[in-house]
Amino acid sequence: MTQIEAKASVMxxxxxxxxxxxxxxxxxxxxxxxNENPFGPSPDAQEAVKRCVHELHRYPSSDHSALRNALAEIxxxxxxxxxxxxxxxxxxxxxxxxxxxxxxxxxxxxxGFAMYRICALxxxxxxxxxxxxxxxxxxxxxxxGCTDKTKxxxxxxxxxxxxxxxxxxEIERLAAGIPDQALLVLDGAYAEYVEGYDGGxxxxxxxxxxxxTRTFSKIYGLGGLRIxxxxxxxxxxxxxxxxxxxxxxxxxxxxxxxAAVRDTAYTEKCRADNARLRAWLSEALAExxxxxxxxxxxxxxxxxxxxxxxxxxxxxxxxxxxxxxQVAGYGLPNCLRxxxxxxxxxxxxxxxxxxxxxxxx
Ligand SMILES: Cc1ncc(COP(=O)(O)O)c(C=O)c1O
Numbered sequence: 001m002t003q004i005e006a007k008a009s010v011m012x013x014x015x016x017x018x019x020x021x022x023x024x025x026x027x028x029x030x031x032x033x034x035n036e037n038p039f040g041p042s043p044d045a046q047e048a049v050k051r052c053v054h055e056l057h058r059y060p061s062s063d064h065s066a067l068r069n070a071l072a073e074i075x076x077x078x079x080x081x082x083x084x085x086x087x088x089x090x091x092x093x094x095x096x097x098x099x100x101x102x103x104x105x106x107x108x109x110x111x112g113f114a115m116y117r118i119c120a121l122x123x124x125x126x127x128x129x130x131x132x133x134x135x136x137x138x139x140x141x142x143x144x145g146c147t148d149k150t151k152x153x154x155x156x157x158x159x160x161x162x163x164x165x166x167x168x169x170e171i172e173r174l175a176a177g178i179p180d181q182a183l184l185v186l187d188g189a190y191a192e193y194v195e196g197y198d199g200g201x202x203x204x205x206x207x208x209x210x211x212x213t214r215t216f217s218k219i220y221g222l223g224g225l226r227i228x229x230x231x232x233x234x235x236x237x238x239x240x241x242x243x244x245x246x247x248x249x250x251x252x253x254x255x256x257x258x259a260a261v262r263d264t265a266y267t268e269k270c271r272a273d274n275a276r277l278r279a280w281l282s283e284a285l286a287e288x289x290x291x292x293x294x295x296x297x298x299x300x301x302x303x304x305x306x307x308x309x310x311x312x313x314x315x316x317x318x319x320x321x322x323x324x325x326q327v328a329g330y331g332l333p334n335c336l337r338x339x340x341x342x343x344x345x346x347x348x349x350x351x352x353x354x355x356x357x358x359x360x361x
Contacts (some may be wrong), residue, residue: 004157007124010121016115021033023243028322029321030322030344030345030349032299032340033337033339034223034339035218037295038340038342039270042221042259042263043266044263055251058251060250062246062247064082064083064249064254066254066258068080068082071261074261078205083230084227084248085228085229085248086253088214088229089115089228091213091240091247096120097123098239099183099262100119103149105127105149105150106119106123107129107146107153108128108154109129109141109155110129111135111162111330111331113154113160113187128150130145134293136164137155137157143177143178146177146178150179150182153174155171155186156189159297160189160190161325161335161337162293163295164293171200171203178209179218182209183210184209186199186203188212188215189217189218189228192267193218194296204231206294211231212229213231220257220267222257225253226249227256227257277340278295282300284354285338288294291351298340300340301337301338302324302336306333309351314326316355316361317353322340324337341349
């Protein structure tokens with residue numbers, strides 16, 4: 001038996017459990033478990049991927065300048081303040097690697113995204129979890145939870161899996177109130193779903209202690225390619241680039257992401273379709289006696305009477321070929337997170353929940 005031992009904090013990590021993607025014996029599943037774009041990526045991004053077939057033997061760009069320039073142009077940002085990662089997960093990893101470590105604390109909220117804890121422990125930091133208020137990030141609780149060891153404070157806005165968000169004034173209060181040695185990380189994985197919201201980009205520019213992370217896995221429909229990015233003060237970008245591998249993002253992912261971000265009409269269509277279908281889905285669920293908080297993202301957190309009912313409903317949905325997400329691991333055992341699908345997907349899941357509530361098993 002090997003005598004080699006991993007660091008103690010690594011052994012505290014519970015493996016990330018992703019949304020189910022298949023069901024044994026069922027060929028035609030509707031996947032509403034991972035907050036993917038049901039319409040897939042922009043046709044321009046698909047074409048860009050096809051063109052990459054001829055370049056697969058080439059190493060990708062290591063400075064990602066074409067994608068950073070496109071992001072800067074489209075979002076009105078500074079290209080030098082952008083870093084790209086293999087999904088925003090990798091940017092979160094860079095932050096924990098660079099600023100975390102033994103003797104430091106990484107703070108997030110009770111229903112916060114699972115990767116904050118995983119990356120904090122992997123880096124050797126102590127995870128600190130603070131309460132939310134009725135499934136909404138509570139700025140006062142975060143400020144009260146900060147200590148002189150706090151290095152990173154993570155909030156997703158909109159948040160996963162609750163779908164709720166807090167306003168810019170609250171975020172500004174948070175950024176102003178955290179200790180001097182800490183960074184506030186605004187995870188904007190779902191920011192594009194909120195009309196007129198910049199994910200906190202302007203706040204990043206106004207302060208020296210705020211970082212924004214974004215992804216191409218959600219509205220841009222490129223989860224399979226693993227590409228995301230971060231926006232931060234130059235001093236932070238310089239730090240993160242030290243821990244980033246030179247070829248961390250593939251040429252295919254870079255090309256697809258650039259085409260996707262430039263196709264603003266497609267993104268806008270996806271945003272509008274999601275808003276319409278999300279309103280329909282949450283109303284249909286409510287009519288069946290299943291309430292949810294007003295969601296600002298591409299999923300709805302459906303609340304059942306208790307954990308037993310949520311589990312039974314999930315089992316019934318699976319029998320109908322519908323995959324949604326149990327979120328007991330997020331401290332929400334009585335809930336199921338349902339991604340907003342296309343129209344047939346939304347109708348199917350609402351209908352099946354209705355049948356379940358009417359007694360079907
Ligand atoms: C809040 C939040 N942040 C980050 C991510 C990571 O996204 P990716 O690594 O695919 O960019 C997700 C994915 O589900 C998420 O929900």
